[in-house]
Amino acid sequence: MTRQAAQNIPHVRRNPLRVRIVRHSAIYFMLLPAAVWFAVFCYQPMYGVLLAFKDYKFNMGILRSPWVGLKYFNQFLFAAEFWNVIRNTLVISVLKLACSFPAPIILALLLNEVQNMRFKRVVQTVSYLPHFVSWVVVYSLLTIVFTPYGGLVNSLRTQVFGLEAMYYMGEKQYFYPMAVLSDIWKGVGWGTIVYLSAITSVSPELYEAAIVDGAGRLRCAWHITLPGIRPTIAILFILATGGILNANTDQVLLMQQPANMAISQIVDTYVLKIGIREGRFGYATAIGLFKSVFSAALMFMANAISKRVGEISIW
Amino acid sequence: MARTQGAVLRSNRIRRSFGLRAFTTFNYVFLVLFALITFYPFWYILIASFNMGRDFARGGVYLFPRAFTLDNYKKAFENKQIVDAFLISVGRTSLGVVLGLFFTSLMSYGIHIRTLPGRTGIVLYFFITTIVSGGMIPYFLLLRALGLTKSFWIYVWPSIFSFYNMILVRTYFDGIPPELRESARIDGAGEWRTLLQIYLPTSVPVLATIALFIGVGHWNDWFTGAYYVTNQKIMPAATLLQKILLEASSQQSIKPGQESSIYVQAVSTTPQSMQMAFVMILTMPIVVVYPFLQKYYVKGVMVGSVKG
Numbered sequence: 192m193t194r195q196a197a198q199n200i201p202h203v204r205r206n207p208l209r210v211r212i213v214r215h216s217a218i219y220f221m222l223l224p225a226a227v228w229f230a231v232f233c234y235q236p237m238y239g240v241l242l243a244f245k246d247y248k249f250n251m252g253i254l255r256s257p258w259v260g261l262k263y264f265n266q267f268l269f270a271a272e273f274w275n276v277i278r279n280t281l282v283i284s285v286l287k288l289a290c291s292f293p294a295p296i297i298l299a300l301l302l303n304e305v306q307n308m309r310f311k312r313v314v315q316t317v318s319y320l321p322h323f324v325s326w327v328v329v330y331s332l333l334t335i336v337f338t339p340y341g342g343l344v345n346s347l348r349t350q351v352f353g354l355e356a357m358y359y360m361g362e363k364q365y366f367y368p369m370a371v372l373s374d375i376w377k378g379v380g381w382g383t384i385v386y387l388s389a390i391t392s393v394s395p396e397l398y399e400a401a402i403v404d405g406a407g408r409l410r411c412a413w414h415i416t417l418p419g420i421r422p423t424i425a426i427l428f429i430l431a432t433g434g435i436l437n438a439n440t441d442q443v444l445l446m447q448q449p450a451n452m453a454i455s456q457i458v459d460t461y462v463l464k465i466g467i468r469e470g471r472f473g474y475a476t477a478i479g480l481f482k483s484v485f486s487a488a489l490m491f492m493a494n495a496i497s498k499r500v501g502e503i504s505i506w
Numbered sequence: 507m508a509r510t511q512g513a514v515l516r517s518n519r520i521r522r523s524f525g526l527r528a529f530t531t532f533n534y535v536f537l538v539l540f541a542l543i544t545f546y547p548f549w550y551i552l553i554a555s556f557n558m559g560r561d562f563a564r565g566g567v568y569l570f571p572r573a574f575t576l577d578n579y580k581k582a583f584e585n586k587q588i589v590d591a592f593l594i595s596v597g598r599t600s601l602g603v604v605l606g607l608f609f610t611s612l613m614s615y616g617i618h619i620r621t622l623p624g625r626t627g628i629v630l631y632f633f634i635t636t637i638v639s640g641g642m643i644p645y646f647l648l649l650r651a652l653g654l655t656k657s658f659w660i661y662v663w664p665s666i667f668s669f670y671n672m673i674l675v676r677t678y679f680d681g682i683p684p685e686l687r688e689s690a691r692i693d694g695a696g697e698w699r700t701l702l703q704i705y706l707p708t709s710v711p712v713l714a715t716i717a718l719f720i721g722v723g724h725w726n727d728w729f730t731g732a733y734y735v736t737n738q739k740i741m742p743a744a745t746l747l748q749k750i751l752l753e754a755s756s757q758q759s760i761k762p763g764q765e766s767s768i769y770v771q772a773v774s775t776t777p778q779s780m781q782m783a784f785v786m787i788l789t790m791p792i793v794v795v796y797p798f799l800q801k802y803y804v805k806g807v808m809v810g811s812v813k814g
């Protein structure tokens with residue numbers, strides 16, 4: 192980087208450090224607000240993680256509250272909800288990894304086969320729309336479209352198929368399917384952007400060679416395009432593994448109802464319930480920390496495996 | 507590049523077999539269906555919001571409003587709680603975008619100067635926060651200690667910077683020829699003038715992109731209002747919608763048109779139809795803005811994905 196800069200600006204003289212710092216004082220001043228902001232809003236909460244090992248007393252602050260060691264971690268590991276919460280989080284994430292992750296790849300491959308550029312553009316523009324609206328709006332659309340009282344889907348069920356109306360948003364057995372489908376609906380179009388740009392960097396010569404060898408469009412897609420975007424897929428997959436304990440708090444919080452709570456309580460929503468609703472800050476912080484450490488470990492593991500198997504790594 | 511590939515395939519007319527035509531047809535049908543499934547829910551709510559509530563509850567309105575009315579919107583705009591919530595949303599979004607753009611530009615300009623002593627360390631200082639975080643509870647306690655949980659500024663200050671947006675702007679700044687900055691310096695412009703009069707005017711595409719990202723983030727954020735804020739008076743529209751939905755789901759046994767709430771005085775509107783107008787008011791600004799910036803944010807996403 193430094194060498195490059197020296198080439199760009201050839202007449203830079205190497206002054207003593209102090210002179211250079213003084214020359215850049217305006218720049219440091221510009222970076223000052225950011226430095227302060229990151230210290231307050233990012234680094235202060237990192238220090239606040241100490242709470243996980245403390246019995247937090249409001250009047251004593253974090254520093255002077257008494258230490259409790261690993262009490263909260265023990266408490267969480269042996270809590271009745273522990274396995275339940277972990278299982279729910281993993282189920283939702285794995286379902287999403289299995290369905291929401293490949294969806295944009297497939298859509299990108301299909302879009303790539305479209306030769307009418309105007310049609311392709313219109314479909315793409317429409318497909319980005321759900322990404323930009325809030326999860327609250329998506330949830331409203333879901334409740335309105337799926338309501339048993341004259342909603343679109345239930346009208347179809349009762350009038351065309353002669354079935355009973357179904358309360359999709361409230362019944363427990365529909366929670367996972369609705370969560371995964373709405374996740375795909377919201378994210379699939381946006382997800383194609385990265386893959387489509389990766390596809391454009393696949394060398395056209397490969398296609399020419401394949402066609403000379405008699406390959407059709409589908410074979411080209413399978414043997415050239417897909418392997419061509421493999422590094423992109425691998426990197427996004429590693430990142431997704433790191434987020435496996437996240438399972439999208441926004442969406443799950445909105446879709447949670449008393450009826451499905453047993454299968455919809457995930458780690459983050461549990462932290463919110465314990466921490467903000469019940470005010471047990473130390474315990475909730477410990478659960479959050481447990482999650483972060485576990486997530487980081489998962490990501491390192493996925494990265495290590497990917498490095499060994501496919502020589503692709505995010506570091 | 508995609509065109510090149512297409513051209514290669516098109517030139518090869520021998521392989522236009524039956525299978526290929528079948529696939530192409532299937533592909534177009536599938537994509538049309540996909541676009542419909544994506545777009546129709548919005549259209550459905552749009553026509554519902556322009557239809558009389560009771561009439562809509564009878565069912566059968568699918569393509570266009572049957573009993574056209576503006577009552578749902580009128581009722582929504584007469585409701586003080588809704589109007590206040592939208593004022594909060596508009597306020598936080600405009601303030602958030604303006605301040606966010608300003609501070610992000612400052613930070614990106616500083617970071618992009620390669621001769622800056624200690625630059626690597628400074629970048630690292632910012633970068634670490636994207637990997638490690640304190641989690642929700644320490645963050646909430648911080649907001650509370652700062653007195654933000656009761657203040658409107660909770661919507662502005664905590665989201666003023668984003669490492670990701672900074673990368674987008676910095677990458678764009680890196681593409682501006684360094685000679686431009688050099689010559690400005692020689693002409694006597696300081697760093698501030700260089701940034702404001704030379705960099706910012708040439709960076710409109712990237713600024714528009716992050717303005718969209720920041721604005722959408724503010725407009726859509728319901729979580730802060732619902733979980734961190736303790737003051738009901740500063741509830742933004744997205745949070746209000748969430749509260750309304752929460753109430754509705756707890757009274758799920760009541761059918762629309764039979765409820766005993768305040769809405770009943772209105773003859774033609776139902777809580778549901780008013781809610782649809784509400785959803786539309788929340789969606790419309792986004793629908794109007796996002797297609798026009800497509801060219802820019804698509805590029806932005808690519809930059810972001812390359813840089814990690």
